[in-house]
Amino acid sequence: MVNGEFMEALDQIEKEKGISKDILIDAIEAALISGYKRNYGSAQNVKVYINRETGDVRVFSLKDVVENVENDLLEISLEDAKKIDSNYEIGDIVEKEVTPKNFGRIAAQTAKQVVVQRIREAERGIIYDEFVNRESEIVTGIVQRISKGNVFINLGKTEAILAPSEQIEGETYKHNDRIKTYIVEVKKTTKGPQIMVSRTHPGLVKRLFELEVPEIHDGVVEIKSVAREAGSRSKIAVYSHDPNVDPVGACVGHKGVRVQAIVDELKGEKIDIIKWSENPEEFIASSLSPSKVIKVEVKENEKSALVVVPDFQLSLAIGKEGQNARLAAKLTGWKIDIKSETQYGDYMRQQNNC
Structure with missing residues (x-):
């Protein structure tokens, strides 16, 4: 038996984690069918019912009503079926309770495993949904560990992978370093979301300017294009939608403070800021x-x-x-x-x- 306290716990999980109680119970019932077959013989067709209030678990064998029985584990004759209930006809299914005496222990254990697994899956799903919508954005994280050239970055709820091909040549990463990276791709895997980030992507430069320059964030100044050789030099082309705002000056900032903050974040990478023009000769x-x-x-x-x-x-x-x-x-x-x-x-x- 799965006790009443456990059923109350499912209500709590529904509220806190947003996982439907009915979906959890359906999953537990499906897992208990496998558990029953594993422990008590897999030849029978069985159905498991869990009482939504008390947590009481009952197992029923299912048998098809037939004229001539060929397999008595799966079938029952019409004559025998009518002894149980005179309303049975050929093609009906007879349910007979076969709950083993010690099934409660297996039920409780299985239920806990299923719930833990579903919570884990749900949390992974929530993290995936959050980060898949943040592809092409910047995230700040802390270097957790380095393995086989890959840098693993703690993002709080999960971690991101900075592959060797996405690392700036000559840049070193140490444990507990706080770094900004650009989310290139978020993949769904059996172990949860895999977040691939980059320090070399041109998008990193673009996003850093958006963070540092209010005029870009507000849409007054637009970054038209970015060209980058990571770790060495970048060029960005900017355009102002307001004739009173100088796009290059906005990006450079007073005494160069804005562009310098980005250069520092990119460990000294040189940045040329160029005024975009629709006239090809000028540009x-x-x-x-x-x-x-x-x-x-x-x-x-x-x-x-x-x-x-x-x-x-x-x-x-x-x-x-x-x-x-x-x-x-x-x-x-x-x-x-x-x-x-x-x-x-x-x-x-x-x-x-x-």
């Missing part, structure tokens, strides 16, 4: 910051641009190992060919001689 010229640009020639159909910079700024425009040019191309979505003034002059003379 491409700005994207090559900090280099000055003399001229931009665009080929709309090829989405490519030829950019001319002063001779002394060619290496600055291209950047170390081509990084500045690469990030500018990512930011704008245009293929960019950079030439110095001298190279451009030579190029134009060749074109004219052709």
